[in-house]
Structures are given as structure tokens and as C-alpha cells.
Amino acid sequence: MRCVVTGCAGFIGSNLTDRLLSLGHDVVGYDNLSTGRISFLHNARASGRFQFVEGDLLNQERLTTAVQGSEFVFHMAANADVRFGTEHPTKDLHQNTIATVNVLEAMRSSGTKRIAFASTGSVYGEAEIFPTPETAPFPIQTSLYAASKLGGEAFIEAYCEGFGMQGFIFRFVSILGERYTHGHIVDFSKQLRDNPEILHVLGNGKQRKSYLYVGDCIDAILMVIEKSTAKTTVLNLGTDEYCEVSDSIGWICEELGVKPQVNYSGGDRGWIGDNPFIFLDCSAVRALGWKPKLSIKEGVIRTVRYLRDNPELLT
Amino acid sequence: MRCVVTGCAGFIGSNLTDRLLSLGHDVVGYDNLSTGRISFLHNARASGRFQFVEGDLLNQERLTTAVQGSEFVFHMAANADVRFGTEHPTKDLHQNTIATVNVLEAMRSSGTKRIAFASTGSVYGEAEIFPTPETAPFPIQTSLYAASKLGGEAFIEAYCEGFGMQGFIFRFVSILGERYTHGHIVDFSKQLRDNPEILHVLGNGKQRKSYLYVGDCIDAILMVIEKSTAKTTVLNLGTDEYCEVSDSIGWICEELGVKPQVNYSGGDRGWIGDNPFIFLDCSAVRALGWKPKLSIKEGVIRTVRYLRDNPELLT
Numbered sequence: 001m002r003c004v005v006t007g008c009a010g011f012i013g014s015n016l017t018d019r020l021l022s023l024g025h026d027v028v029g030y031d032n033l034s035t036g037r038i039s040f041l042h043n044a045r046a047s048g049r050f051q052f053v054e055g056d057l058l059n060q061e062r063l064t065t066a067v068q069g070s071e072f073v074f075h076m077a078a079n080a081d082v083r084f085g086t087e088h089p090t091k092d093l094h095q096n097t098i099a100t101v102n103v104l105e106a107m108r109s110s111g112t113k114r115i116a117f118a119s120t121g122s123v124y125g126e127a128e129i130f131p132t133p134e135t136a137p138f139p140i141q142t143s144l145y146a147a148s149k150l151g152g153e154a155f156i157e158a159y160c161e162g163f164g165m166q167g168f169i170f171r172f173v174s175i176l177g178e179r180y181t182h183g184h185i186v187d188f189s190k191q192l193r194d195n196p197e198i199l200h201v202l203g204n205g206k207q208r209k210s211y212l213y214v215g216d217c218i219d220a221i222l223m224v225i226e227k228s229t230a231k232t233t234v235l236n237l238g239t240d241e242y243c244e245v246s247d248s249i250g251w252i253c254e255e256l257g258v259k260p261q262v263n264y265s266g267g268d269r270g271w272i273g274d275n276p277f278i279f280l281d282c283s284a285v286r287a288l289g290w291k292p293k294l295s296i297k298e299g300v301i302r303t304v305r306y307l308r309d310n311p312e313l314l315t
Numbered sequence: 316m317r318c319v320v321t322g323c324a325g326f327i328g329s330n331l332t333d334r335l336l337s338l339g340h341d342v343v344g345y346d347n348l349s350t351g352r353i354s355f356l357h358n359a360r361a362s363g364r365f366q367f368v369e370g371d372l373l374n375q376e377r378l379t380t381a382v383q384g385s386e387f388v389f390h391m392a393a394n395a396d397v398r399f400g401t402e403h404p405t406k407d408l409h410q411n412t413i414a415t416v417n418v419l420e421a422m423r424s425s426g427t428k429r430i431a432f433a434s435t436g437s438v439y440g441e442a443e444i445f446p447t448p449e450t451a452p453f454p455i456q457t458s459l460y461a462a463s464k465l466g467g468e469a470f471i472e473a474y475c476e477g478f479g480m481q482g483f484i485f486r487f488v489s490i491l492g493e494r495y496t497h498g499h500i501v502d503f504s505k506q507l508r509d510n511p512e513i514l515h516v517l518g519n520g521k522q523r524k525s526y527l528y529v530g531d532c533i534d535a536i537l538m539v540i541e542k543s544t545a546k547t548t549v550l551n552l553g554t555d556e557y558c559e560v561s562d563s564i565g566w567i568c569e570e571l572g573v574k575p576q577v578n579y580s581g582g583d584r585g586w587i588g589d590n591p592f593i594f595l596d597c598s599a600v601r602a603l604g605w606k607p608k609l610s611i612k613e614g615v616i617r618t619v620r621y622l623r624d625n626p627e628l629l630t
Contacts, residue, residue, distance in 0.1 A: 086477040089423065093416050097466055101408050108404065124453075125472075135452040138439075140472050140547050147473035151412055151466035157440075157455045158462035162401040162587050232455050272477050 002026040002070045004112075006057060006103060007077030009036025011179045012118060014044070015214050016074055016221070021047045023222075030066050031077065032056040040179050057099035060106065067106040072114045072225070075103050080182070082122065082145040083271050089144060096148035097155070104159045116168040116221055119153050121210075121236060121280045122146035123171060131281035134171070134234050142275065153234070160232045168225050170217075173238035173280055176299040177214030178306050181313055184245065185300065188252050189307045190314045196258040202270035205246035205262070208277045210238045213299040216292035223290050236280035239292050248300055255304045317341040317385045319427075321372060321418060322392030324351025326494045327433060329359070330529050331389055331536070336362045338537075345381050346392065347371040355494050372414035375421065382421040387429045387540070390418050395497070397437065397460040398586050404459060411463035412470070419474045431483040431536055434468050436525075436551060436595045437461035438486060446596035449486070449549050457590065468549070475547045483540050485532075488553035488595055491614040492529035493621050496628055499560065500615065503567050504622045505629045511573040517585030520561035520577070523592045525553045528614040531607035538605050551595035554607050563615055570619045 003020060007013035008029025013036070020027050026049045029041065033054060044050040055062040057077055067073060079095035100117070107115060123146045124132045125139040141147040156167040174183060191199055220237050249262060268276045294302065307313060318335060322328035323344025328351070335342050341364045344356065348369060359365040370377040372392055382388060394410035415432070422430060438461045439447045440454040456462040471482040489498060506514055535552050564577060583591045609617065622628060 089420065089474075089477075090416060093413070093470065097412060098408065101405060105404065137450040138453055140549065141469040142473065142476045144470070144473045144477060147466075147469035150469045151462075154456040154462035154465045155408065155459070158457065158459045159404075161457045162404075162459060234455065 001072055002028070003072040003074060004028045004030060004067050004070045005074045005076060006030045007036060008044070008052070009033055009038060009040050010076060011181055012175055012214060012217065013074070013076035014040035014179055015177070016076060016218050017041070017044050017050070019218050019222070021049055025049070027051070028053060028066055028070060030055055030063065035181070057102050058094060060102050063102055064106040064109055067112055068110045070112055072116070073103060073107060073112060074116045075100060076118045078118060078149070079145070082143060083274070086144065086272055092144040092148035096145070097151035100152035101155050104155060107165065108159070108163055113164065114166045114225070115156060116225055117152060117156055117170065119149045119169050119171045120146060121171045121173050121238065121278050122275060123150045123153070126275060130277065131279045132236070133281040134236055134284060157232050167232045168221070168228065169232070169234045170221060170237045171235070171280065172217065173210040173212050173278060175214050175217050176211050176303045180214070180303050180306065184248065185252060185303050186307065186314065188249065189304065192253070192256055192258050192260060193311070193314060197260055199249065199260040199262045201245065201249065201262055201264050203245065203264065203274070204266055204268060205244060205249065205264050207245050207269060207274070208242045208279065209245065210242040210279050211296045211299055212238050212292060213294040213302065216294060220285055220290045224285065224288060227288050235285045236282050237285060238280040238282050239296055240282060241296055242279040243296050251297055251300045252304050255301050256308070316387055317343070318387040318389060319343045319345060319382050319385045320389045320391060321345045322351060323359070323367070324348055324353060324355050325391060326496055327490055327529060327532065328391035329355035329494055330492070331391060331533050332356070332359050332365070334533050334537070336364055340364070342366070343368060343381055343385060345370055345378065350496070372417050373409060375417050378417055379421040379424055382427055383425045385427055387431070388418060388422055388427060389431045390415060391433045393433060393464070394460070397458060398589070401459065401587055407459040407463035411460070412466035415467035416470050419470060422480065423474070423478055428479065429481045429540070430471060431540055432467060432471055432485065434464045434484050434486045435461060436486045436488050436553065436593050437590060438465045438468070441590060442592070445592065446594045447551070448596040449551055449599060472547050482547045483536070483543065484547070484549045485536060486549070486551045486595065487532065488525040488527050488593060490529050490532050491526050491618045495618050495621065499563065500567060500618050501622065501629065503564065504619065507568070507571055507573050507575060508626070508629060512575055514564065514575040514577045516560065516564065516577060516579050518560065518579065518589070519581055519583060520559065520564065520579050522560045522584060522589070523557045523594065524560065525557040525594050526611045526614055527553050527607060528609040528617065531609060535600055535605045539600065539603060542603050550600045551597050552600060553595040553597050554611055555597060556611055557594040558611050566612055566615045567619050570616050571623070
């Protein structure tokens with residue numbers, strides 16, 4: 001099929017683009033290169049079935065032109081800068097909610113009916129049920145990032161209802177793997193490169209998080225859009241396990257062969273809106289036949305190696 | 316206190332403005348008069364404690380100036396045109412979600428910490444639990460209106476978490492009473508004025524809806540902001556009953572002394588995204604000591620009389 005990948009030069013988007021091309025699909029990649037990297041499109045640009053459009057999702061005209069003639073949009077572009085939301089309060093609104101509606105409008109005017117959306121387990125806020133199912137009690141939002149993603153989800157659902165589209169909403173845990181460019185493994189890898197003797201960690205190290213390897217994430221997305229026939233599908237995507245930040249630190253240090261003194265800033269969360277426990281119930285997507293190939297530990301180690309082998313990403 | 320009422324010339328906003336002034340508060344009313352009516356501010360403008368600012372919520376500068384120096388914002392302005400959402404798909408995004416973030420930004424830059432927000436029971440989509448509690452399972456959105464209101468809720472919650480604000484989110488059923496200017500009672504009153512012999516009704520008349528009288532709605536809002544100390548309070552607001560559209564038709568016709576032939580368009584909903592059953596669990600707000608004074612029937616009759624006595628609203 002001919003499809004669009006927004007955020008095609010980003011971490012998940014570029015991996016997805018490569019996969020779609022390898023499966024024989026035609027891909028129009030859309031990215032403003034604000035955080036995406038043209039180098040991540042090295043393989044894609046060698047393909048005759050790939051077309052790159054440098055554009056911003058807030059440019060409705062350019063976006064609509066790019067979507068024209070495609071039957072599926074993988075909407076992966078986002079401001080994924082969860083931690084610094086309160087430093088630029090309207091960025092999430094623009095890049096996540098408004099940008100998503102712009103994608104929907106582009107689809108509406110070009111007759112494109114199917115969309116997959118990279119949402120986040122953060123929309124459960126401070127969940128009270130673990131693992132947290134898709135049907136958890138209606139949550140209170142605790143970060144601008146999650147609020148803006150929930151806004152995106154809501155508009156996708158309403159467009160599906162109002163305009164006969166089909167939507168696939170994936171609530172990700174944190175994704176790891178090749179082309180990972182921000183998050184705790186980048187932070188720790190940078191610190192340990194600069195000084196292997198000491199590591200500063202936000203929070204008390206006891207925050208419990210769940211992670212998923214990017215290859216497994218893409219396997220799940222492609223399986224679900226194949227199998228699910230519902231008007232709107234909302235699915236958690238993660239592993240059936242979680243780890244503490246301190247576990248992850250142990251694996252990273254072991255892999256890098258360092259034994260730093262670890263200084264914890266203290267408190268049960270790393271920053272305002274940080275969620276001290278994310279662990280999603282993924283039984284619904286598992287029931288469709290998918291399961292992750294890599295454990296959290298294997299995903300962390302693979303990411304550490306990737307960053308070690310690509311030191312330019314740690315600048 | 317000095318407070319801001321957005322949508323001060325609208326149905327609920329103008330009633331709230333009058334009430335706040337009668338309680339001795341200073342009110343800055345903000346309205347773009349797109350659907351609000353200056354005539355609804357007749358009482359307010361006679362007060363030395365009322366200041367009217369004609370402005371759009373998308374005009375951030377004007378809004379921020381208006382909010383300056385107030386300690387509370389009652390954010391009642393909205394595109395409340397639920398039914399025609401799909402005819403102008405981005406109107407809800409702009410007037411409900413983006414406008415709400417603009418209000419939050421105005422508050423942030425002026426140090427205003429408390430906000431009450433007129434949300435909607437429609438955010439429960441096609442609920443599966445009746446009466447529907449605030450902790451209902453995480454719903455799928457079925458209208459652009461509800462999606463945009465949910466976006467507003469989400470950003471308010473995130474601003475409360477991130478910037479130390481206090482938010483009061485009220486999920487209303489349909490509100491009735493003086494200055495009601497759109498909805499089924501206006502539609503039916505117009506039709507019956509033009510031809511008392513026949514009434515065209517969308518759907519099969521079996522849609523079950525809940526309503527609340529505007530005076531009761533305002534009682535609840537003012538009680539909750541007094542009593543609730545939580546960072547974010549989310550409460551349903553409605554009566555502990557519902558009626559069928561056909562019940563409401565009976566009361567309206569009896570009050571108007573007409574016996575029309577009723578033609579139903581058929582189907583279990585009036586339009587795309589219409590919800591065939593809205594009935595909210597209001598035990599949480601009732602537990603704070605509030606209860607509605609008027610039944611749904613009394614609210615409907617009062618609204619019919621008001622529209623009969625103010626025929627200019629039916630043009």
C-alpha cells in the first residue's frame with residue numbers, strides 16, 4: 001500500500017519507515033527535522049519507493065498535499081519531550097493535539113481512511129490499577145505531554161465516528177532500541193562517557209517503569225492494523241514486566257564496564273508530572289497473537305550498545 | 316472576589332455573572348458575542364462591579380489583559396453546537412481546546428490560580444454503566460464536541476499539576492432554564508410556533524437524556540468551589556433522573572396547549588455522535604451537600620415558558 005509516516009526521521013518513525021519499505025510498501029515520509037535526523041533515513045532514501053517531504057504538521061497545505069493518494073497514515077510525529085513540558089507550555093498542544101487534528105483534516109480532504117497513532121501510557125496519569133488495562137477508570141492527566149496526546153486520541157476517535165475513518169491508537173510504554181535519542185539511557189550514557197566515576201539520577205531510583213523494544217513495537221502495530229476490524233482500536237503496548245530505574249542503571253553500568261557512585265536527587269519522581277509507576281496490561285494485544293521478543297533488560301542492553309557504537313548521538 | 320467569566324453573554328455564563336454580582340463579587344465578563352447576546356447582560360451592565368470585555372479567546376493578548384488581577388476564572392465560553400460538529404470540523408478544536416489552553420496561559424502569566432470549567436457528560440461517549448460515575452472506564456469519544464472538551468479537561472488537569480493551579484471540572488448534562496437559546500426545546504418551540512399541527516423529531520423519540528436547571532447548576536458550581544480543596548476536582552452535574560425525548564415533547568405540548576402530529580425521523584440517535592442515553596451518577600456532588608431544586612419536568616416547563624415570553628429568541 002501507499003502510506004504516510006509522520007515523524008519519519010524520528011526514532012520510531014524511521015524504524016517503521018524502514019520496515020514498511022522492506023515489506024514492499026510505498027512510503028511518503030513527512031518530518032520537519034526539528035528532532036528527527038536525516039541520517040536515520042539513509043536506508044529509506046536509497047529506495048525508489050520512498051519519498052521524503054520536509055514539512056511541519058502545522059503547515060496544513062503542505063501536509064494535505066503529502067497525504068494525497070495514500071491509504072494509511074502512521075502518525076508518529078510528536079513532541080516527545082515529556083520532561084520539559086512546563087518550560088514551553090503550549091508546545092505539546094501545538095505539536096501533539098493540533099498537529100494530530102491537522103493530520104485528520106489532511107486525511108479527510110484526501111479521502112484517506114486509516115490512521116495509526118503513537119499515544120502513550122502516560123494518559124493513565126497516576127493509575128491505581130496495575131498492570132493498567134485500557135478500561136482503567138477515567139484518569140486525571142498529570143503532564144502536558146499526556147494531556148496533549150489524550151487530546152489527539154479523542155479527536156481521532158471523533159473523526160472515526162463522524163467521518164467513517166478507522167483509527168488505531170497505541171498507548172506505548174517507553175520505547176528502546178536503535179535510533180533511541182532521548183530518555184534516561186541517553187542521559188546516563190552521556191554522563192558516564194564524560195565521567196565514569198559518578199552518575200546523577202533524578203528521583204530516588206525506585207521509579208518503576210516499563211519499556212518495549214522498537215522492533216517489537218513495530219511488529220505489534222503492523223499485526224494490529226492487519227487484524228483489528230473495529231472502527232477504533234485502543235491498545236496498550238508494552239512488555240509484561242517493569243523494572244526500577246536502579247535496575248536499569250545496573251544493566252547500563254555492567255554493559256559499559258563502569259562502577260560509578262550513584263547520586264540520587266531523591267523524591268519518588270524525577271520531575272513534575274513524572275509518573276513513579278508505569279506498568280500496562282497488554283493482554284488485549286497479546287490476545288491478538290503478538291508477543292515481544294526482547295525483555296526489558298535485553299532492550300536496555302541493545303540500546304546501550306547502539307549508543308556506544310553511535311557516539312555522535314550523545315552530543 | 317474579583318473573577319472572570321468567559322462566555323459571560325451566553326446562557327450559563329450570563330446567569331452565573333448575575334449570580335456572582337448579586338453575591339457581591341466583582342466580575343470581568345469576556346465574550347466575543349458570536350452566540351452570546353448583549354441583552355443577557357442587561358442586569359450586569361447596570362452594576363458598577365461588572366466590566367465587559369468584548370473579545371475572542373483566540374486573542375491571547377486581549378484575554379491575558381482581561382484576566383490580570385482576578386483570582387478565579389469561570390470558563391464557560393464554548394462552541395456548544397454539538398450537533399453540527401462535522402460541518403465545521405476544526406471549530407471545536409479552536410473554540411474549546413485551544414481556547415481553554417489560552418485561558419490557562421492567561422492565568423499563568425497573571426498568577427491566577429483557580430479555574431472552573433464547563434465540561435460535558437458527553438465525554439463518557441457511549442457509556443456502558445448507568446448512571447455513569449466520574450470513574451467510568453476510560454471512554455472512546457464519539458463527537459468532536461466531546462473530544463474538544465476532553466482536551467480542555469486534560470490541559471486544565473496538567474496545568475494544575477505543573478503550575479500549582481486548582482481546577483474544578485464540571486461534566487454537565489444538558490442545562491435548561493432562562494436564556495436557553497439552543498437545543499431541542501428551542502427547535503420544538505419554533506416548529507410549533509410556525510405550525511402547531513406537526514412536529515418533526517430527529518431519531519425515534521426514545522433517546523434517553525438527563526437535564527438540569529441552570530439555577531441548580533450554578534448553586535452546585537458555587538458550592539463545590541467553596542468546599543472542595545483537591546488540586547483537581549472532576550464532578551458530574553445533573554439530576555438523579557432521565558427522560559425520553561417523547562416525555563419532553565409531551566410536557567412541551569401540554570404547556571403550549573398544542574396537540575401536533577409527531578413525525579419521528581427514526582433511528583436510535585438524532586445525528587452522528589448523538590448519544591442515545593445520557594444519565595450521570597451525581598452522588599459525588601450530592602455528597603457535598605447540593606441537590607437540585609427542580610425536576611427535569613419542571614426545568615423543561617420553565618424553559619418553554621421563558622421562550623414563549625421571549626419570542627425574539629426563536630428567530
